[in-house]
Amino acid sequence: DAKTTQPPSMDCAEGRAANLPCNHSTISGNEYVYWYRQIHSQGPQYIIHGLKNNETNEMASLIITEDRKSSTLILPHATLRDTAVYYCIVRVAGNYGGSQGNLIFGKGTKLSVKP
Amino acid sequence: DAGVTQSPTHLIKTRGQQVTLRCSPKSGHDTVSWYQQALGQGPQFIFQYYEEEERQRGNFPDRFSGHQFPNYSSELNVNALLLGDSALYLCASSLWYGYEQYFGPGTRLTVT
Numbered sequence: 587d588a589k590t591t592q593p594p595s596m597d598c599a600e601g602r603a604a605n606l607p608c609n610h611s612t613i614s615g616n617e618y619v620y621w622y623r624q625i626h627s628q629g630p631q632y633i634i635h636g637l638k639n640n641e642t643n644e645m646a647s648l649i650i651t652e653d654r655k656s657s658t659l660i661l662p663h664a665t666l667r668d669t670a671v672y673y674c675i676v677r678v679a680g681n682y683g684g685s686q687g688n689l690i691f692g693k694g695t696k697l698s699v700k701p
Numbered sequence: 702d703a704g705v706t707q708s709p710t711h712l713i714k715t716r717g718q719q720v721t722l723r724c725s726p727k728s729g730h731d732t733v734s735w736y737q738q739a740l741g742q743g744p745q746f747i748f749q750y751y752e753e754e755e756r757q758r759g760n761f762p763d764r765f766s767g768h769q770f771p772n773y774s775s776e777l778n779v780n781a782l783l784l785g786d787s788a789l790y791l792c793a794s795s796l797w798y799g800y801e802q803y804f805g806p807g808t809r810l811t812v813t
Contacts, residue, residue: 588743618800629705629791629804630744673743684798688734688757691743 588692589613590674595696598668604661606695608674611655616679619650620689621659623670630673633659635685664699671696703728705794705805713811714782722777722808726794732756733775734802735767736791744791750775751797779810787812 591609598604610619621633634641634648636657641648647660661668673694680686706725714720726733732751736744746759750769769775773794779786789809793802 627789627807629793629806632801632803635800671743680798682798684796685800686797688746688749688759689736689744689793689802690746691736693743 588690589676590692592672592674592692592695594693595698597698597700598661598664600666600699600701601663604664604668604697604699606659606661606672606674606697607656608659609656610674610676613654613676614678617676618679618685619648619654619657620675620677620685621646621648622673622675622689622691623668624673624694625667625670630691633672635677637679664697666699666701669697669699705792705803707790707792707805707808709808710806711809711811713813715813716782716784718782719778719780720782720810722779722790722792722810724775724777724792724794724805726773726775726792727803730794730796730799730803731773732795732797732799733769733773734793734795735775735777736793736804737761738789738791738807740788747777782812784812786810 620635622630624630650657671694734749735747738744748758789807792805795802
């Protein structure tokens with residue numbers, strides 16, 4: 587079973603920031619938080635991952651609380667093309683680096699960006 | 702640089718038949734994972750291959766088997782197809798010591 591809890595759906599106005607929450611209260615110290623999204627009928631797309639610190643890349647920012655029990659994915663200026671199902675996943679760190687093991691997908695949050 | 706590719710795009714089979722799906726990983730990647738996604742559900746992990754060996758397996762019956770070739774490409778085989786095997790089959794590639802898994806576009810399998 588997925589170790590994360592997400593709201594089933596959210597709406598966001600085009601051009602505004604989309605803030606997608608995720609609860610992972612049972613996360614272990616060696617588990618990363620990953621975000622993927624899936625646009626209808628396509629393969630999931632990697633967005634970002636983090637362990638403790640906040641992370642930012644060209645797609646999004648990931649804010650992880652200090653106790654690591656929750657996180658927020660921020661899309662700074664949502665566009666219609668950001669309409670998708672967003673999955674928050676925890677994944678164990680590998681013994682020798684990287685992050686190994688499979689991805690356990692829950693139901694995700696369906697984000698609808700509206701004009 | 703080509704990403705993850707999968708073939709075929711769509712496939713229709715009859716109950717009881719066998720099917721083989723193919724995946725070519727992103728250039729430089731050495732690990733391939735397979736997922737099954739039923740309509741309206743999130744992807745479910747089938748198995749993962751590294752160094753031509755199955756390294757992890759999800760809760761799928763032995764009818765599902767796979768192979769990884771020396772060039773890191775992979776096949777997923779499903780025997781004795783059931784109606785419930787109808788789904789989108791996704792391949793993801795990664796580095797064994799990496800962080801990101803990159804997914805292909807999937808193969809849509811319909812069993813009639």
